[in-house]
Amino acid sequence: MAKRDGGKKKRKAPWPVPAPEPALRDVLRVPEGERIDLTAYDARATPAGPADKATGLAATAALGPRLAELQERLYAASTAGDRRRLLLVLQGMDTSGKGGTVKHVIGHFNPSGCRIRAFKAPTREEQNHPFLWRIMRALPQPGEIGIFDRSHYEDVLVARVRELAPRRLISRRYGQINRFEKSLAEDGVTVVKVFLHLSYEEQRDRLLKRLDNPDKHWKFDPGDIEERALWPEYRKAYEIALERCTTDEAPWYLVPADRKWYRNWAISKLLLEHLEALDPKYPPGDFDVAECRARLLAT
Amino acid sequence: MAKRDGGKKKRKAPWPVPAPEPALRDVLRVPEGERIDLTAYDARATPAGPADKATGLAATAALGPRLAELQERLYAASTAGDRRRLLLVLQGMDTSGKGGTVKHVIGHFNPSGCRIRAFKAPTREEQNHPFLWRIMRALPQPGEIGIFDRSHYEDVLVARVRELAPRRLISRRYGQINRFEKSLAEDGVTVVKVFLHLSYEEQRDRLLKRLDNPDKHWKFDPGDIEERALWPEYRKAYEIALERCTTDEAPWYLVPADRKWYRNWAISKLLLEHLEALDPKYPPGDFDVAECRARLLAT
Known part of the structure; x- marks a missing residue:
């Protein structure tokens, strides 16, 4: 009977192997060497991963234990002596969810291993130093996960829009930033830069929600309305920063941010992919286990 | 009929009003003006609150949302402009659970409002300053929750046991600490000092567990066995610190720490009681809500 098939054994069709899912970092990475037009990106999109809220919340929660374990490693x-560490840079318009990301995504980690810094308008002392000075002082140390809520990019964003420095000077900063981030990468810092892409309409809704809840009034600043009037200028400034500062060492990721559950999932997943690529290992002990055991039992 | 009771209406017996539970801070507070004998305290005790693990874990989880809300407030x-903040000081022998407390208790909070600092042996620069210098630099800012994993107390603990400074100098430090903490209180810092009370036997078990798991070897230092040999000296140093530095402004709390679930519940509850006493309020906005609303809707 076997001969009838030319010597080949009849086999049941195997279960189809699912095509491997593309890494989220490849999906969200800002393309290099291209003009960026942010209006072409839908801020409500779910370009990969869960497509609805219930699935998204469950998927994010499911990432927690693995993230915590990789952080501990x-x-x-x-x-x-491993000098590697990770730095998450969060940028985005007002209400795009930088603070919410810290609360929900960084909440997966052991807080003692996180170094979080929110950058406000520079102080007098900070202004007397190069713009990267305060950034250097806030960097994560080996083994830590650093989180910047705003960053050195403010110096080419609000600084550009509000003309806080001569244009000539601001133009030089893109190169300074790229060289700085290249040095960070060489020193073992994995820089994950996330732009939280919010729509103009969603920002209005979020600001209105703050106004409607007296418990949120402390988060509201009438100045936010004036900043909102400069939306096109800010968008342009972001486009330039994303274009000029997406490098092999430190690419930008564009995360649709109108849906909070998707934002939280996407950033959790991005961090997971980067931590998995680092693949940190528990170091072996440099002591004699049996001998220590015996000494302890004698106490 | 009513007359038969002398004009008084017959009433059903009311539900008995339960006696109010004593605040945990009153139960765990180190008594003032007394000799402290740590051997008199059972490290496995559950002096108030949940008495078994399942109840304890549930009770701790139930405190989370209220802790997070108070932190946000x-x-x-x-x-x-409210300058108030809270500082949790964690002290205890090796393996008593200082790190575990940060992970499990501080995990209730939004990490961006927490300022965590683990104090190691002082660096050269730190040694060139008064012992409180590095402490001052790590203090929480208004609105934050600070956590010290070890603290200025090391300068009267390991410093005393290992004779890292002349006895005369160490003796003065208790008064310096009390004056420092009084100033902190005056500046709006609620100082919650927790001594994690571990038994000698439980420490042995925990060190053995680290030895038995290669993934935990990085946490093990053979030097810990030598420190353990100085247990009575450390206990004495703790007794003196608890005696001399329990003040109205900054009392010590003695938390039984052999059961991790009880330790986590007790510290969560202590933090809750202190935050509730502060009763922070969301500040009202200083803007015209209707006018802002109208301006926003026009954008």
């Missing part, structure tokens, strides 16, 4: 490795 | 109040 990264920290553990640093105690044995 | 505290932070919100600071944006309107």
Whole structure:
């Protein structure tokens, strides 16, 4: 009977192997060497991963234990001299969810291994230094996860829109930033830059919600309405920053941010992919386990 | 009929009013003006609150939302000039759970409002300053929750046991600490000092567990066995610190720490009681809501 098939054994059709899902970092990465037009990106899109809220919340929660474990490994490795660490840079318009990301995404991690810094308008002392000075001082140490809520990019965003420095000077900063980030990468810092892409309409809704709830009035600043009037200028400034500062060492990721659950999932997943690529290991002990055991039992 | 009771209406017995539970802070507070003998305190005790693990875990989880809300209120109040903040000081022998407390208890909070600092052996620069210098630099800012994993107390603990400074100098530090903490209180810092009370036996078990799991070897230092040999000296140093530095402004709380679930519940509850006493309020907006609403809708 077997001969009838030319010697080949009849086999059941195997279960189809699903095509491997593309890494989210490849989906969200800002293309290099292209003009960026932010109006072409839908801020409500769910370009990969869960497509509805219930699935998204569950998927995000499911990432938690793995993120926590990788963070512990990264920290553990640093105690044995591994200098690697991760820096998440969050940028986006007012209400785009930088603070919410810290609360919900960084909440997965052990807080003692996180170094969080929210950058406000520079102080007098900070203004007397190069714009990267305060950034250097806030960097994560080996084994840590650093989070910047705003960053050195403010110096080419609000600084450009509000003309806080001569245009000539601002133009030089893109190169300074790229060189700085290249040095960070060489020193073991994985820089994950996330632009929270919010729509003009969603910002209006979020600002209105703050106004409607007296418990949120402390978060509202009438100045936010004036900043909103400069939306096209800010969009342009972001487009330039994304174009000029997406490098191999530190690309920008464009995360649709109108849906909070999608934003939280996408950033959690991006962090997971980067931590998995680092693949940090628990370092072995440099002591005699049996001997220590015996000494302990004698106490 | 009513007359038969002398004009009084017959009433059903009311539901008995339960006796109010004593505040945990009153239960765990180190008594003032007394000799402290740590051997008299059972490190496995559950002196108030849940008495078994399942109840304890549920009770701790149930405290989370209220803790997070109070933290947000505290932070919100600071944006309107309220200088109040909270500082949790964690001290205890090796493996007593200082790190675990940060992970499990501080995990209730929004990490961006927490300022966590683990104090190690002082650096060269720190040694060139008074011992409180590095402490001052790590203090929480208004609205924040600060957490010290070890603290200025190391300068009267390991410094005393290991004779890192002349005894005369160490003796003066208790008064310096009390004056420092009084100033903190005057500046709006609620200082919650927790001594994690671990038993000698439980420490042995925890060190053995680290030895038995290669993924935990990075946490093990053979030097810990030598420190353990100085247990009586450390206990004495703790007794003196608890005696001399329990003040009205900054009392010590003695938390039994052999059961991790109880430790986590007790510290969560202590923080809750202190935050509730602060009763921070969301500040009202200082803008015209209707006018802002109209301006926003026009955009």
